[in-house]
Amino acid sequence: MIRAATLLVLVLAHPLSADAQVLAAQGTPLALPAGAERTTERTEALDSRALPIGPFLDGKVPSLPVEGAISQSAWRLHAPGITTLQLLAPLREQIDAAGFTPLYDCEDDICGGFDFRYAASLLPEPDMHVDLGDFRYLASQKGEGTAAEYLELWVSRSSEHGFVQITHIHPADITPLVGTGSTKTPAAASPFAEPDTTPDDAGIAGALQTAGVVALDDLEFATASSQLGQGDFASLAALAEYLSANPGQRITLVGHTDAVGSIDANIALSRSRAASVRDRLVALHGADPAQLVAEGAGYLAPRASNLTEEGRARNRRVEAMLTPTQ
Numbered sequence: 001m002i003r004a005a006t007l008l009v010l011v012l013a014h015p016l017s018a019d020a021q022v023l024a025a026q027g028t029p030l031a032l033p034a035g036a037e038r039t040t041e042r043t044e045a046l047d048s049r050a051l052p053i054g055p056f057l058d059g060k061v062p063s064l065p066v067e068g069a070i071s072q073s074a075w076r077l078h079a080p081g082i083t084t085l086q087l088l089a090p091l092r093e094q095i096d097a098a099g100f101t102p103l104y105d106c107e108d109d110i111c112g113g114f115d116f117r118y119a120a121s122l123l124p125e126p127d128m129h130v131d132l133g134d135f136r137y138l139a140s141q142k143g144e145g146t147a148a149e150y151l152e153l154w155v156s157r158s159s160e161h162g163f164v165q166i167t168h169i170h171p172a173d174i175t176p177l178v179g180t181g182s183t184k185t186p187a188a189a190s191p192f193a194e195p196d197t198t199p200d201d202a203g204i205a206g207a208l209q210t211a212g213v214v215a216l217d218d219l220e221f222a223t224a225s226s227q228l229g230q231g232d233f234a235s236l237a238a239l240a241e242y243l244s245a246n247p248g249q250r251i252t253l254v255g256h257t258d259a260v261g262s263i264d265a266n267i268a269l270s271r272s273r274a275a276s277v278r279d280r281l282v283a284l285h286g287a288d289p290a291q292l293v294a295e296g297a298g299y300l301a302p303r304a305s306n307l308t309e310e311g312r313a314r315n316r317r318v319e320a321m322l323t324p325t326q
Helices: 018-026 084-097 113-117 203-211 234-245 263-285 308-314
Strands: 038-052 063-078 101-107 135-142 150-155 161-170 212-214 250-255 292-296 319-326
Touching: 038 135, 038 150, 038 161, 063 150, 084 101, 084 135, 084 150, 084 161, 203 212, 203 234, 203 319, 234 250, 234 263, 250 263, 263 292, 263 319
Parallel strands: 250 292
Antiparallel strands: 038 063, 063 161, 101 135, 135 150, 150 161, 212 319, 250 319
């Protein structure tokens, strides 16, 4: 028989009232505010995860090995100007009220910034966007042993939207965490949402301002090489123009690879490709090097399956990610 688990209430805009705390304790779901959308979800009947429980330090993120059924969902809320703390605080209160104990709670640089983010299992862009300079993370546990449940919460934002990802790892006979709201129910999906982070009609600048990230898909590299081709890449001209018009902004160039080869080799290659893009922006387009950082994620953030050549080609890319200056 299915055991009843506490259904956590997802209210992004307001703290819990006394009545809401009672409802949460009774397992009654409360809706997200009007306008919040569930952009994607993913479930796994049984799997294992390394749950981050400390900051990136000495080349690694401390983690707790956990296993169970895994339910993930990502939510987007149109709320210009909302802060990550405003997103996190009411959720954290509800999690505490539901009997979860915090394991680790941090924000962007304290977590470890880029390295912490890419050590995590996040749903893909643009359904779940994480700004490298403006995110918060919370891991919590409820129960012990085979009855233990784990909850992982990420919140971040772009200039126009707030983003929330909830991961619930639980025994198979526990009802997964439920959030209700004005949802965009995702289609029955493959494990990869095939997100499109290429510029829309608003171009590079528009994509950065609305989504916080854009794939520079016109770039070309020689096979297994970090050397950027000699083409006239429109994306670089547009990115340099954006940087010139927004001197207070910083861009992190993130290189990505397919899954062929070792993780260390792929991270090195992806970082080198991002560095080549940074060098081209500075040397040819006059970009300010102080506005650009080059990093590499290797194959840790695929946007398509690595089982096909088409998917591997989509995964080999460099993305520009907006990182506000502090």
